[in-house]
Amino acid sequence: MAAAMELAGGKNRNARLPPEVNRSLYVRNLPFNITNDEMYDIFGKYGAIRQIRLGCNKDTRGTAYVVYEDIYDAKNAVDHLSGFNVANRYLIVLYYNPARMGKKQDTAKKAAEVARLQEQYGVDGKSDKL
Numbered sequence: 208m209a210a211a212m213e214l215a216g217g218k219n220r221n222a223r224l225p226p227e228v229n230r231s232l233y234v235r236n237l238p239f240n241i242t243n244d245e246m247y248d249i250f251g252k253y254g255a256i257r258q259i260r261l262g263c264n265k266d267t268r269g270t271a272y273v274v275y276e277d278i279y280d281a282k283n284a285v286d287h288l289s290g291f292n293v294a295n296r297y298l299i300v301l302y303y304n305p306a307r308m309g310k311k312q313d314t315a316k317k318a319a320e321v322a323r324l325q326e327q328y329g330v331d332g333k334s335d336k337l
Contacts, residue, residue: 230257230281231303232273237261238294239268246271253287254280272303 255276275281
């Protein structure tokens with residue numbers, strides 16, 4: 208019965224998904240000049256989209272967040288669009304993971320901690336001799 212449903216284009220809603228799967232996707236390596244309409248054309252093929260947010264700052268250009276209405280549509284988009292070529296750039300499509308994204312913001316705090324430890328122990332961090 209499930210095979211017939213798959214052939215008919217239905218989704219197997221009883222399938223168990225990995226814990227990292229969610230409705231929000233993080234997309235990297237986008238062309239800088241991509242528009243919202245082009246994003247909706249590319250990602251809309253895989254299901255109803257709730258929201259797309261394109262990065263517009265110097266730090267966030269070439270990235271976007273895509274939020275689907277349904278988790279299965281998001282999984283389908285990741286499966287089909289990871290490595291997809293857009294304007295000679297291969298997309299990197301990942302599930303949004305707030306814990307992993309927050310780690311990037313802690314780099315300034317870690318750099319300050321390293322500088323404090325270097326001063327405390329008299330290490331300059333430039334010489335490689337022990």
